[in-house]
Amino acid sequence: APLLPVCLRRPESSERRKLLEDEARLCGSVDYPRSAATSAESPPRHRPSTSPCGRRHRLQSTMKKKVLLMGKSGSGKTSMRSIIFADYLARDTTRLSPTIDVEYSSVQFLGNLHLHLWDCGGQDDFYKNYLDNMRDHIFRSVELLVYVFDIEHFEAVDLKQFEAVAEALDQHSPDALVFVLLHKMDLVAEEERSLVFRERESLINECTRNLAVRVKCFPSSIWDETLYRAWSQIVYSLVPNTKLLEDNLNDFCKICGSDEVVLFESTTFLVIAHCEDGSKHSDVHRFEKISNIIKQFKLSCRKAQASFEGMVVQNSRFTAFFNLFTSNTCIMVIVSDTDIQPASIQLNIDAAKPHFESLIPQTQM
Amino acid sequence: GPLLNPKGAAAAAGTGVFAMALLRVKELPHVLGQLTEARPMPDLPGGAPEGRVLGAMLMSRHGALLGSSGFDAAEFEAPDAVHPSPKVMSAIVSNIWAEYAAGNAPALDNNNNVMDGVVAAAMDNNASGEEGAAASFHTLLLELQHGHLAVVGICGGDYLLCAYADEKLQPGLLRIKIGALASYLNESLRHLPRCQ
Numbered sequence: 001a002p003l004l005p006v007c008l009r010r011p012e013s014s015e016r017r018k019l020l021e022d023e024a025r026l027c028g029s030v031d032y033p034r035s036a037a038t039s040a041e042s043p044p045r046h047r048p049s050t051s052p053c054g055r056r057h058r059l060q061s062t063m064k065k066k067v068l069l070m071g072k073s074g075s076g077k078t079s080m081r082s083i084i085f086a087d088y089l090a091r092d093t094t095r096l097s098p099t100i101d102v103e104y105s106s107v108q109f110l111g112n113l114h115l116h117l118w119d120c121g122g123q124d125d126f127y128k129n130y131l132d133n134m135r136d137h138i139f140r141s142v143e144l145l146v147y148v149f150d151i152e153h154f155e156a157v158d159l160k161q162f163e164a165v166a167e168a169l170d171q172h173s174p175d176a177l178v179f180v181l182l183h184k185m186d187l188v189a190e191e192e193r194s195l196v197f198r199e200r201e202s203l204i205n206e207c208t209r210n211l212a213v214r215v216k217c218f219p220s221s222i223w224d225e226t227l228y229r230a231w232s233q234i235v236y237s238l239v240p241n242t243k244l245l246e247d248n249l250n251d252f253c254k255i256c257g258s259d260e261v262v263l264f265e266s267t268t269f270l271v272i273a274h275c276e277d278g279s280k281h282s283d284v285h286r287f288e289k290i291s292n293i294i295k296q297f298k299l300s301c302r303k304a305q306a307s308f309e310g311m312v313v314q315n316s317r318f319t320a321f322f323n324l325f326t327s328n329t330c331i332m333v334i335v336s337d338t339d340i341q342p343a344s345i346q347l348n349i350d351a352a353k354p355h356f357e358s359l360i361p362q363t364q365m
Numbered sequence: 366g367p368l369l370n371p372k373g374a375a376a377a378a379g380t381g382v383f384a385m386a387l388l389r390v391k392e393l394p395h396v397l398g399q400l401t402e403a404r405p406m407p408d409l410p411g412g413a414p415e416g417r418v419l420g421a422m423l424m425s426r427h428g429a430l431l432g433s434s435g436f437d438a439a440e441f442e443a444p445d446a447v448h449p450s451p452k453v454m455s456a457i458v459s460n461i462w463a464e465y466a467a468g469n470a471p472a473l474d475n476n477n478n479v480m481d482g483v484v485a486a487a488m489d490n491n492a493s494g495e496e497g498a499a500a501s502f503h504t505l506l507l508e509l510q511h512g513h514l515a516v517v518g519i520c521g522g523d524y525l526l527c528a529y530a531d532e533k534l535q536p537g538l539l540r541i542k543i544g545a546l547a548s549y550l551n552e553s554l555r556h557l558p559r560c561q
Contacts, residue, residue: 255387339391343424
């Protein structure tokens with residue numbers, strides 16, 4: 001069933017490796033030395049790959065922004081990753097050493113943004129290792145840190161680990177944003193969720209009180225829309241000039257006589273910008289539903305060796321247009337006015353592409 | 366009102382404004398309505414000319430309908446209608462246009478204006494059309510059983526303007542009417558980016 005998450009249990013290392021190796025072919029990869037990074041060795045260096053994508057990455061390396069995804073082993077990062085980023089993004093992984101269970105992978109979205117996933121083992125040794133030896137390499141030039149807590153494992157030691165990470169980040173990237181996801185909230189009884197969340201949130205705010213980095217907490221669960229909402233906020237924060245985008249989208253919406261126009265990031269289908277003309281839609285969860293449906297459809301297209309360009313869905317009440325828009329986005333236009341011909345909307349979507357293409361790179365500076 | 370958003374048109378004209386040029390889709394039927402709406406005619410010797418334009422539509426080169434005006438359901442969609450339906454019309458018109466255009470590319474004068482030429486063809490008896498003296502053409506006039514159809518290429522044929530009139534309207538007058546709107550559309554739509 002498409003709406004169920006792919007990972008319901010922690011994947012075995014062999015499964016995980018296969019999953020990630022399959023995607024390693026797709027795009028340029030960040031190479032890390034395979035040997036164990038003991039304190040004697042230098043930190044991993046970024047070596048541009050020789051694939052075409054890799055060459056492009058090298059040229060754009062100055063524009064790359066880093067998003068770190070960290071959290072205790074078993075907190076749900078891989079699960080989250082497969083839901084939000086589906087199974088078909090460029091990633092690379094390597095193991096630091098047989099004894100230290102660490103995975104690095106890199107996911108590209110929103111153009112030149114790289115999500116570096118650091119899936120770390122539970123051993124204290126590991127944390128000590130990358131907080132000491134690789135500290136500046138990891139925590140330098142970070143745009144955003146997403147830290148995942150398993151709501152059931154929120155002991156003092158877990159908080160201490162987070163604090164250490166936050167301090168390292170504060171030291172090397174004081175302008176970074178920190179999004180803390182209090183994950184697996186479905187395991188908390190519904191009536192207690194709000195209270196539990198606020199308690200944890202205040203603990204987190206307490207330990208980051210003296211830091212320059214801005215911290216924001218979200219409850220999340222793979223079983224409802226909270227995960228999508230949290231990640232939408234995250235992606236939204238990575239697009240600085242959302243006002244500019246939304247103003248232009250508004251113009252587009254009005255000129256097309258459409259009911260609603262939504263701009264999705266084309267890999268994750270998270271909402272970047274959105275505007276409505278007139279009455280508010282009743283279903284606030286429609287974005288994650290659409291996101292799921294389109295992602296599944298894209299996957300099916302891929303399996304059939306076809307690439308998803310766009311589609312038009314028409315019923316008695318409205319016509320919905322989905323189109324790959326700019327290089328990183330997909331646009332959805334909803335038109336319920338039956339006097340408007342579909343071809344005219346398609347014409348406008350094509351006409352607006354170059355304009356938005358020029359807008360969106362600006363927002364990534 | 367204008368067919369393109371004013372900021373977009375200004376931007377496309379190169380005035381330094383940073384905006385996208387889009388088609389104001391709700392305005393299109395009104396613009397096309399200039400052909401179909403009844404207008405007061407001046408007093409002419411011999412009385413006012415008879416006949417009217419029953420429907421006008423703008424389509425893409427490939428026959429995808431962008432907007433229309435007229436084509437009253439009672440006259441076109443009823444089971445006993447004598448006139449072809451707009452959908453059928455747009456499909457056939459775009460095909461015919463492609464055929465003629467393939468053989469006769471429009472000639473441009475020194476100012477890059479498409480030169481006027483007329484080809485008339487009888488649609489119902491397969492007679493080969495009598496081509497105008499000039500090798501170029503830009504208006505297609507078709508005499509159907511119960512009406513006249515005029516098709517004009519806009520922006521070099523990227524769009525097609527089509528007007529269907531009842532048989533009482535003289536083809537010459539139909540051509541003049543559609544020609545006037547065609548100039549306006551050529552001027553408005555040329556600012557849209559060519560993506561076809």
